[in-house]
Amino acid sequence: xxxxxxxxxxxxxxxxxxxxxxxxxxxxxxxxxxxxxxxxxxxxxxxxxxxxxxxxxxxxxxxxxxxxxxxxxxxxxxxxxxxxxxxxxxxxxxxxxxxxxxxxxxxxxxxxxxxxxxxxxxx
Amino acid sequence: xxxxxxxxxxxxxxxxxxxxxxxxxxxxxxxxxxxxxxxxxxxxxxxxxxxxxxxxxxxxxxxxxxxxxxxxxxxxxxxxxxxxxxxxxxxxxxxxxxxxxxxxxxxxxxxxxxxxxxxxxxxxxxxxxxxxxxxxxxxxxxxxxxxxxxxxx
Numbered sequence: 001x002x003x004x005x006x007x008x009x010x011x012x013x014x015x016x017x018x019x020x021x022x023x024x025x026x027x028x029x030x031x032x033x034x035x036x037x038x039x040x041x042x043x044x045x046x047x048x049x050x051x052x053x054x055x056x057x058x059x060x061x062x063x064x065x066x067x068x069x070x071x072x073x074x075x076x077x078x079x080x081x082x083x084x085x086x087x088x089x090x091x092x093x094x095x096x097x098x099x100x101x102x103x104x105x106x107x108x109x110x111x112x113x114x115x116x117x118x119x120x121x122x123x
Numbered sequence: 124x125x126x127x128x129x130x131x132x133x134x135x136x137x138x139x140x141x142x143x144x145x146x147x148x149x150x151x152x153x154x155x156x157x158x159x160x161x162x163x164x165x166x167x168x169x170x171x172x173x174x175x176x177x178x179x180x181x182x183x184x185x186x187x188x189x190x191x192x193x194x195x196x197x198x199x200x201x202x203x204x205x206x207x208x209x210x211x212x213x214x215x216x217x218x219x220x221x222x223x224x225x226x227x228x229x230x231x232x233x234x235x236x237x238x239x240x241x242x243x244x245x246x247x248x249x250x251x252x253x254x255x256x257x258x259x260x261x262x263x264x265x266x267x268x269x270x271x272x273x274x275x276x
Contacts (some may be wrong), residue, residue, distance in 0.1 A: 009236070011205065012212040016142075020196070057234055058177070086219025091229040107216045108142040121190060 002029040003047060007040035007066065008055040008084070016109060017053055017084065023111040024118070037061030041069055049079050051082040051118075055113055056085040056096075064099065082117060125227060127273055131254055134220035135265055138213065139258070143189040150255040150262065165210045167218050168235035172226070176267025177218050178241070179210065185261045186210050211237030217265070225275055 004021065008014045014033050021031065028052075034040035038052065038061040044052060056063035062085055071077050080102040085092075087090065093104045103117040124132075136147045161183040169175045183206070187198045190209040194201060214237050222232045251268040267273060 005276040010208055010212040010215070012190075015194060047159075050252075058235065059236060086216045086218070087222070087232060089223055089229055092193055092231050095231075107136065107219065108213075110141070112126060 002026065002050040004051045004053065005034060005040050005043050005049050006053045007037060009035050009058045010088040013055060020109050020111045020114045024115040037063060037066035038064055044076055044079060050096065052079055052081045054081060054083055056083060056087060059115050067099050067101055096120045126275055130221050130224040131146065131265060132266060133224055134217045135256060138216045142216065143192045146260050147188060148257045150257055163210055164240055165214045166238050166241040167214045169222065170220065170235060171233040172230060173271040175267065175272035177214060178266040179214050179263065181210065181263035181272055182261050185258055185263055195259065207239050211239065
C-alpha cells in the first residue's frame, strides 16, 4: 500500500487531489494531509512515504522550501515530489525541476493530468 | 477587448468551468451591480513582478453551489469554513491563470494568500476595474485593483 503526503493550505485543494487520486487508482493508498510545508515534512519523516504532492504558496513553510528540505535529507531525498500550483509557468517549472521536483501540474488538477504525471510512479 | 480584459475573462471562465462544471456568462460592462448582504468577498494580493490585488464578490448561494460540486456533498452538509476555503482556492487559481496570461511568457510572479472578508477599498484614487458574470441567474463580480496591472497592454 502506498503512502502519499498531500501538502496544501487549502482543504479544498487537498480534497480535490484526494478525489483525483482515488479516481486514477489510488483508492487503497494512505493519503496523509498537511496544511503547510513544515507539517508535511513532519509527516514525511513519520513513516516511509512513496510520494509527496505539494502546493507552492503556503504559510509557515512554502513548497519550494519543502523541496529543499527533502532534497537535503538523505533519509527522505528519494521520495518523489509532484508540485501542484496555480502560479506555474515554464521558467518556474524549470527552476522547480532543477531543485528536485519530479513534475509540475497546474491547478485545478484533473484526473487525466494527474495520471499522466504519475504514470512512471505507478509502474 | 484589451489584454487585461482577455486575461481575466479566460481565467474566470476556465477556472469555474473546469473546477465546478458551471457555465459562466460575462455581463455587459455597464450593467448595474446587484449587492446583497449575503455576498461573500475574498481578496488576494499580487506581490511580484507588479503589485496589485484581485477581489471576488460572490453570493453565498453560488459559493455553496460551486462547493457542492467540488466536494461532491450536499450543500447542507458543508460548513461555512469549507465554503470560505473553497472561495479562497477559487481566487487563488483565477489569480494564477490571470497572471500567467497577462505577463510575458515565462515571467515569474508571486501571489499572496487569500484573505476572506477584506476591508472595503477606501481609497477611490487607486484605479480598479470590475467585471461582472452570471452563473444561472445569480451574479458575481471580479475586481482588479492597481494601476500597473490594469495598464499592461
